[in-house]
């Protein structure tokens with residue numbers, strides 16, 4: 001059985017994560033910067049002797065609206081960076097934050113300390129390790145925004161325990177890297193944000209990115225239903241791209257799937273999908289405010 005607090009444990013590089021990375025559409029410079037940062041953490045960081053002069057905490061933070069690919073990027077870049085290192089073997093752990101933050105008084109603090117000191121330490125001792133802290137706001141809530149009445153002191157202490165634990169681990173394990181994600185930048189404790197070696201804001205896709213995401217999703221369908229390929233070269237497709245602007249990547253992919261359900265015929269035979277249907281489905285997605 002896996003340790004409590006661990007949602008996933010695997011070795012990198014990993015094919016599933018490589019595919020996530022391949023399918024994420026981001027400006028090339030952002031992808032490169034992120035991958036370079038992971039490489040820096042796994043390689044250069046071990047050679048730096050003065051922590052005072054070059055403070056590295058082994059934390060990368062990705063913030064941005066829901067559905068913009070943060071979790072996929074975190075997993076993808078971890079694997080892509082390890083692939084770039086010849087023959088490197090790095091372990092990957094995804095933390096289950098909700099398992100560590102409990103409403104029982106004093107429990108979160110104890111759970112977090114135990115998790116960092118026992119579980120993470122144990123794995124970090126064995127070699128390079130990348131830890132995904134998805135939805136990190138539950139673990140490092142902004143202490144200054146907590147009212148002592150509405151929020152138990154416990155939450156305050158959980159953030160304290162997390163920060164102290166991260167400092168301790170950073171000092172002991174130069175090949176331990178945390179990649180954290182959050183939708184709520186404003187809810188994160190500033191002391192956590194300040195510890196991040198790189199904070200990257202992931203925004204909704206640009207028009208060009210919308211087009212690529214649409215094409216990527218349609219291409220995946222067209223492997224089985226060949227007629228779908230033709231939609232992308234039709235002049236009407238540009239209207240579809242225009243309509244996708246403003247949506248996040250997840251909404252765009254889901255709107256393509258949703259277009260198939262606009263009629264029973266298309267669900268039974270996706271070759272019948274039209275750009276008109278895609279347009280309608282994207283319009284429908286836009287009426288939902290996230």
Ligand SMILES: Nc1ncnc2c1ncn2[C@@H]1O[C@H](COP(=O)(O)OP(=O)(O)OP(=O)(O)O)[C@@H](O)[C@H]1O
Nearest residue numbers: 023024025065066067068069070071072213249250
């Ligand atoms: N920029 C993008 N390029 C390609 N696909 C994207 C992009 N953004 C999101 N997606 C797709 O949307 C889906 C959701 O992505 P993911 O779960 O990584 O987003 P997230 O930012 O972590 O969302 P949340 O904040 O809700 O957890 C995935 O299928 C992903 O491929």
Ligand SMILES: [Mg+2]
Nearest residue numbers: 070071134181
């Ligand atoms: Mg996510």
